[in-house]
Structures are given as C-alpha cells and as structure tokens.
Amino acid sequence: MSGEHDYFKSDQPMELKGTLFDRYLHEGYAKLAKKEDYEHDFDDVEKFQNRSLRAAEGQLVSPEELSARNLPEYSVDELSSARARLEDAFYAGASLKMPETAARAQVMFDCWMEQQEENIQQHDIDECKNGFMAAMAELESKPKTTQPTGPSYTHSHDHEHTHGPGSCVDHTHEVAQPAVAACPSPAKHASPELAYRGPYIIFFELDRADITSDAQRILDTVVADARDMKPRRVVLTAHTDTSGTRSHNEALSQRRAQAAARVLRAEGVEVSEIRASHYGESRPRINTKDGVRHAGNRRVEIDFEW
Structure with a gap:
C-alpha cells in the first residue's frame, strides 16, 4: 500500500458540487480517512476517502449497511437500532434542516461500525458511539413541524x-x-x-x-x-x-x-x-x-x- 501521499490528493482545492449536507459529509469522511491512515488501516482509508470524494461530487452516500461489516453478534441489535434512528431523522428532513449535525451523525455511525468491527479498543468504539449519540440528541430535540393545510x-x-x-x-x-x-x-x-x-x-x-x-x-x-x-x-x-x-x-x-x-x-x-x-x-x-x-x-x- 502506497500510503498517505496517494490517498489524499483530494487535499488539493476542488469544486464541491453537493448540498451543504454532502459537503459536511465530505469533510467528515476525509477526517476519518486521515485517522485510519495514521493507524495504518489502509482498507478503511480507501473506503472513507471514496465516500468523501463521492459526497464532494454530490453523489448519494448512505449510512453504511450492517451487512458491510463483520460485526460481533452482541453489537448488532444496538447498531441496527442506531441506524434506524438515523434513517428516521433523514426521513424527517434532517439533512436539509440541520445538515452539519446530520452529516456528523452519519459519519460517527460509520466510524462506530468500523471500530466495532475491529473490536480492539473500547475507547475508540465509545468515542465514535458517543459522537453519534450526541449528534442524534441534537437532531431529535428539534421540534417537529407539520405541513400547512391548503388546497391539493x-x-x-x-x-x-x-x-x-x-x-x-x-x-x-x-x-x-x-x-x-x-x-x-x-x-x-x-x-x-x-x-x-x-x-x-x-x-x-x-x-x-x-x-x-x-x-x-x-x-x-x-x-x-x-x-x-x-x-x-x-x-x-x-x-x-x-x-x-x-x-x-x-x-x-x-x-x-x-x-x-x-x-x-x-x-x-x-x-x-x-x-x-x-x-x-x-x-x-x-x-x-x-x-x-x-x-x-x-x-x-x-x-x-x-
């Protein structure tokens, strides 16, 4: 594996084409990629860097599916519930109403998934999990709005x-x-x-x-x-x-x-x-x-x- 120089060519100025949500995703995944590069986890460097670049292009980047990771059995229910909460927030328009927080929640969920698959350092797992929970608390604390009535x-x-x-x-x-x-x-x-x-x-x-x-x-x-x-x-x-x-x-x-x-x-x-x-x-x-x-x-x- 050739290391950081090849992976982080995107550090050069580039045109960001997506929504605000996509741009925050781009930044968040780029940070995860650099963190994984520091830890020499080059498979995940490539995965997060790819997600960062796709988000910068305005392409759809969804939260990672549980099936994409070899997760310990005891963690599956908790992660499944967490992903459902994230999908509920997106369904309610979180990426439009609170794009920075919504992007942070998605990035931290994927970080949690990656660390849980490794299942080596509980501190790293908790850091990603707590980041996700804090972002979700912000998203879920916003008052819900309803569509106004009117002719249809x-x-x-x-x-x-x-x-x-x-x-x-x-x-x-x-x-x-x-x-x-x-x-x-x-x-x-x-x-x-x-x-x-x-x-x-x-x-x-x-x-x-x-x-x-x-x-x-x-x-x-x-x-x-x-x-x-x-x-x-x-x-x-x-x-x-x-x-x-x-x-x-x-x-x-x-x-x-x-x-x-x-x-x-x-x-x-x-x-x-x-x-x-x-x-x-x-x-x-x-x-x-x-x-x-x-x-x-x-x-x-x-x-x-x-």
Whole structure:
C-alpha cells in the first residue's frame, strides 16, 4: 500500500458540487480517512476517502449497511437500532434542516461500525458511539413541524377527501384504482414566482410496483418542476400497506422506489440527484392493523432538497 501521499490528493482545492449536507459529509469522511491512515488501516482509508470524494461530487452516500461489516453478534441489535434512528431523522428532513449535525451523525455511525468491527479498543468504539449519540440528541430535540393545510390537486375518486395538516388524500376504503396527489408545502426555491407543489405522492395497485397512467402524470410534473426549480436532489421514499409479510413488503417497497426512480431518470433527472429509500410497511400514512389492504399506504413520496 502506497500510503498517505496517494490517498489524499483530494487535499488539493476542488469544486464541491453537493448540498451543504454532502459537503459536511465530505469533510467528515476525509477526517476519518486521515485517522485510519495514521493507524495504518489502509482498507478503511480507501473506503472513507471514496465516500468523501463521492459526497464532494454530490453523489448519494448512505449510512453504511450492517451487512458491510463483520460485526460481533452482541453489537448488532444496538447498531441496527442506531441506524434506524438515523434513517428516521433523514426521513424527517434532517439533512436539509440541520445538515452539519446530520452529516456528523452519519459519519460517527460509520466510524462506530468500523471500530466495532475491529473490536480492539473500547475507547475508540465509545468515542465514535458517543459522537453519534450526541449528534442524534441534537437532531431529535428539534421540534417537529407539520405541513400547512391548503388546497391539493388529485386524480380523485368519489370516496376520497382531503383532510387535516400533513395529508393529501384519505383513502377510507379500498379503491379499485390508486389515486395520485401532490400535497401543499411552502415554496422552498429562491425565486418567488416558482411555487413548490410537493411533496408529491404516487400510489400503486395491490402488490404491484407498476407505474400507472395517473402516477406517470404526477412524475411528469415532478420532472417539470425539477427542471424549473433546480433542486440539488429529488428524494423518494417508498412504502406498502400492512398486508403481506414484512420481508415481502420490504422488497415490494424497494421495487416501487426503483420503478419511480427509473421513470425520473428516463425523463432527464440525473442519477446523482436522486435519493431513494424504502420502508416497507413501517411508515403508514393511514394507521391500520396488521394484514390490512389500504390503497392510501401503497405509495412513493417524492420531495425536493436544496
């Protein structure tokens, strides 16, 4: 292995292309890479340096998956819970609302994962873990905000209706065809004449990941709005209802996210601008008992980040 000189060519001035969150990720991973280089852990130097460079380019860099590390069995539940907390924070918009703290939480989580895999010095494990916990405490202490009420537009069915803050369409009964909606939200773009119409929601038929004609029309709107408003990233989160097993729904929501992302890419949204996550049945819009078919929960939500 050739050492620090080859790894840290990125110390030279470079153009950072991502969001504020991406830039803080870039800095945090670069520091981790240098720390690992000092300890002669060259595999992790390369891994963290690669993450730093990708973040600087504005590419999506997600928290490390538990499966990427050979973790001691006793640590898996705690790390799994920690990663779920981090994903919850991102789902609530942490990377946009508190980009520096959110980036620190992700970097410290990956640091914790790396040190836990080595499982040599408890001090190093605790340093990364405590850094993660402190960042998460900041993220989770922020008051939660709700979307304001206002008119929404839908491809409607007779038994759908709009209701309170944060919701677009309430499917109180099973419907033959899924609905599509765009929810009101404050304009986030600097140009006052461009009113942000998201977050957008497309719905799916039971146990399907096909893009319907209604969903396609909404995706066309997303593409047009993205072209006009030029967000840094288009964020997709995919979901299912509670019918079927959890493992089946996890895979189904992933296919739905991929289907929506494919359409956006085909219509001109760059791959690096799309963040896609899938949550299975764990985040319903409409609370139901387990095993319930509900069209309002079979969806992909689409939002912009600046």
